[in-house]
Each structure stands twice: as C-alpha cells, then as structure tokens.
Amino acid sequence: MHAVVAHGPGDLRIENLPEPSLATDKVLVRVVYGGICGSDLHYAKDGRNGAYTIAEPLTLGHEVVGVVHQVGAAVVSALPVGRRVAIHPARPTPLPGGVHGAGFNLIQGGSYLGSASTSPHTQGGFAGFIEVTPEQLRGLPDELPLRTAALAEPLAVAIHGVSRLGDKVKGANVLVSGAGPIGNLAILALRAAGAAKITASDIQDFPLEVARQAGADDVVRLGSGEKPQDEGFDVVVECAGVVPSVVAALDAARRGGAVLQLGMLPAGPLPVHLAGLIAKELTFFGSQRFDVELDAAVSLLAAEPRAAAIVSQVFELSEAVEAFACAADSSRSSKVLLKIGADPDQ
Template sequence: MKSYVIHGPKDLRIDEKEERSLASDEVRLGLAYGGICGSDMHYYQDGKVGHSIVKDPMVLGHELAAVVLEVGQGVSGVSVGDRVAINPALPCGTCAMCRQGEVNVCFNMQYLGSAAKRPHSQGAFEERPVVKAHQCVILPVDADLKLAALAEPYAISLHAANLGDVAGKRVLVTGGGTIGTLAAVAALDQGASDVYVSDVHAAALERVKKLADVRTLDARNVEERVVSGELEFFDVVLEASGATQAFNTAVKVLIPKGRLIQIGFLAPEALDMNSILTKELTIRGAYRFLNEFEKAVESVLSKPELVEAVSATYDFGVTDEAFESSLDKQKHLKVMIRQEAYAS
C-alpha cells in the first residue's frame, strides 16, 4: 500500500507499507479525497508545526472523505460501501480534560498525521487507511466527497467562531486562507452582524468574496483605518493567519473588552501585550474542535458553493508538485489529492 510519508523538511516520499489486519473496532477505507492542511504544509516545508517536530517518518493527512472497503468483526453502524467523512481526533476518554468534556485538549490525544507526541500519530494519506469505526460520519449516498473532505477545517473554524461568541457581533477575520475563509463562513452561520476578512494578498480576498458574503480589507492599513475613525472597532477578531503583525493589529482594532481568538500558530516574535492590558481584552486559543465535527459535515454538505474552495486536485502519488502548489497562496486556497477509483 502506498503512503505519503514525511521524513524531514522537503523530504516527502511515497513509501510502500504493508497492510495489516483490522482490529474488531476498525474499518479499512478507500481514500477518495484528502485535503492538504496548513499543518501538512508546515511538516513538508519545515519538518515541524509549532512544537510538533517530525522525528520519525510519519504518514501525513487528516482531512479526508472515503469509501468503506472492509469492517472489523465487532463493527456495527458502518458498512462496506458507505461514503464517510473522517473525524481525525482520538481522545483518550480518561484523562482529566476528557473527564471534564474538554476532549480537544486531551492530554493523550491521538490525531491523524500529528508529530505532537512520540511515537507520532500516523496520518491517512494512504491508498487504504485504517481508522476506528466511530471516527466515521456516514454521508448521504449522493454526497459530494470533495465537499465532505472540507469538514475538518470547517469544524476548526466553527469551533473558533463558537469560542468567539460571535452572534450579533462585529467580526474581523485576519487571513484569507482556508481556515480564515471557512471561519468567515462559520461566523456568518453563527449570526455575526458584520464579517470582514483581511489579507495582504488581493487574490485571497477575491476568493473569499466568492464564497462568503463578507467585506474585505487590505491587512496593511486596517489599523490606520480603525484608529482614524474610518472603520469602527471590532468586537471579535478570529486570527487565522499566524502572522505576528496580524496579532498586533488585532489587539489595536478590538474594542475594549473585546475578544481575540487565536487560530493560527504564531512564530516566537514580539507581540504587543500592552494593549491586552489597557483594553482588558480576552485572548483565547482555538485548538482543533470540540463537538463540532458532525455539525461541520452537515454544514459543508449544505453549501455546495464551498466546493469552489478546492482550487486544485492532484492524483494520488503526486508529492512535491501538490505540496508546492499548496504553498502558493496567490494561486491556491485548498489543494487536495484524489484517488479516482473512490472519488466518483
């Protein structure tokens, strides 16, 4: 079985892996679509994401839609031939955070394609990945599998919007990439009164406007326009770019007592902490998602226009070309890999 395996920065290989038999609670899938995530791109480019460093060869991939090929002997509720979206999170269920219901910050989390722990959690960019049956969300028989593969990033965006308590609020999303775009969609879904998206790339802003009813801003002059009074202060900022300047802009353009939800991983650079103090801002990290995955599947399937977020697809087995394309944010929003045998 062929797998996308990262060995180090810019060292992505198609390795051959031996298929194993299923445990009683597992299913074998035929990968239809796999979305290349920001974390996959960081692993490819830098060999790390934040503090998660690739120390051993690791299969990438955690955004996927698939077809069930085989089920373990103890599996019920999932059948061969089912079309499924996969929740990549496997919390332990027993640690202190899981007992409190905060499973997204489980101390022992296993998340597909993550180097956060060692041994690493292997991902699902394989011809026939194996997952737990309870990770499968059954899709309608006519569901668009490409659209369903957007459920994981949408769940992350929805979680951030929920943490921001955006209903009735004036919201700025910083960063017009996949998560920023879907965060804008999620904020609108959650009842935000006004949603703006900022980015330094005009092409990114044009793509966002095609997918969501938002206003767009050049990230380089947002602070100036707010301070001058041309734009009102924002109640909530969903920071999805991971850029230090975006964080610093966010704390300047938030109204006192406002809320900043940090979604993107930040580089260890100088952050403007004084405005946090003088405005009594609430800063909160948004990490993965809590109980939003099934809602995310429902939401993306109800928005067929979101399939336009997928700007390129590459046949399974293409490595550097697909990942290099993902890094080009002038041209691409979401790049996916596809196995034609299961994608129709």
C-alpha cells in the same frame, strides 16, 4: 498502496506501503480525498510541526474522507461497507452526534492522524487505505460531494473556535484577519453563528477573491494603502498566525470587544504588546483543534453551497510534491486536495 511520507526536512516521498491488516475491532476506509493542512506543510518542509519533530517516516494527512471498505469481525455497530464517510482524526474520539463538548481536544496524551506528537508516530491518511475505530467515522449525506466534504475537519476547527466566542458573534461586525483556508472557513462558521457583517483582510488578492465567494461582505487588501479600521470591529478572528497580524487584530478590536486566535503561532516568546488588550478590556480567546464539532461541520457543508469555492485545486497522489508547493503558495491557492482514490461521486 501508495502513500505520501515525510522523512525529514525537505524529504517528501511517494512510497508503496503494505495495506493495513484489519484488526477485528477496527474499520478499513478507502481514502478518496485528503486536504493539505499547514501542519503537513511544516512536516514536509521543516521536518517538524511546532514542538513535534519527525523521528521516523511519517505518513501525512488528517483531513481525509473516503468510503468504508471493510468492517472488522468484532465491530458491533458501524457504518456499512460502501458508505461515504469523513474521519475524526483524534483519539480519544467523541461519539458521533455529540453536541456538548467532551474536552477531548485538551486531553494530554491523545493522538492525531499524521502527527509526530506520539512515539511511535500516529500515521496519517494520505494513503490508499486507513484503519480507524468505528467512532471516528461520520457518515456523509448524499447531497454532500466527497470533494467538498474534505473541508469538514478544518471547518470543525473554525466552528470550535467561533463557538468559544458565544453570544459575542450574533449581530457582530467581524474582521477575519488572514483569508487562507482556515480564515475562509471561519467566514462560513461566523455567518452560521449569526455575524451581521464580515470583512476579510489579507496581503494577497487570490485569497480575498475566495473570501468573497465564501461570503465575506467586504475585503481589505493589506499593503495597498488600505487597512482595517482601528477599534472598528466587535470581534476579530486572527487566522494568519503571524505576530504582525496579532498586533493588528488587537488594534482593530473595539473597546470591550473580543479577539479569537485561530492561527497557529510559533512556540516561544512573542513580541506582542498587550497594553491595548488591557486598556480596551478586550477578551482574548485561544482555540485548540476541535472536539465534537465534526458533525456540525458536515451539516454546514451540506447546507452551504459557497463552501465548494474554498477548494481551489485537486492533484493526483502522484503529484503530491507539486501539490504541496501549490498549497504553500497563498498567492494561487486556498485549500488544496490530493485525490487518493476513485471518487464514487464522479
């Protein structure tokens, strides 16, 4: 099978790897689509993602969907061969259908598909086939195309973060700072959670066009003389993951408001002045991946036709290098997918 493998900084290869030999307690999934995430881009460009450095060849990809291909002989209960599925990328894995957080996203020592956080590394899903445990599978409703279902993992990240805000979202005037894929998926999650008005801000025009299609009520093009109103928002969701955006988020939140940090910030000390957080009695929420929210993400994607607009390009696996370059350019892309296998929906 062909796979997208990172070997180090700037060394991304398409390689022919052996298909997994299925363990009796596992399920083999034929991968159809994989979404390129910011962590994939970091591994490909820098050879590392945050504190985790590639020490051996790493097959990338954790936003993957496909079709059940084979079920191990010892598996007691699993989705049947041919069933279209999304894959929960974390182990330990919450059981399907869970609605109460298990806290698995905060457990030390777990693993995540396509991650160098473990030794040996946890190989990812940008490959023809992937072997997973039965509890990692989430069956997809017939009305949800696999192409849109590829958004389930990052949407679960957004839903988890928004859920941390609790009742602060309902009826709120919200700013989403950074209209990349996670920002635009946050728009879907915020709308589903009852936000009254959602404004998206970004430095590029293209992401803001996608934000409107995803359901933003208003957009602000930063650098054009516009800026979000200081203290004008009940809730600010920071999705860019850069210090100036964090500073602007603290400025934009009203007194007694809240800031949710969804964007991944660099490790180490950051020059962020927190006096405003204290003076305005802001509540600042961190958010780490997701826990049980993949089921909710699948349901929301099936019910929300605007989600499809967030997928901006689809590349064949053989075009992976070009796909990564496109995904790294926010002036022309939102969520970029790799088409890894034949799509039964087409």
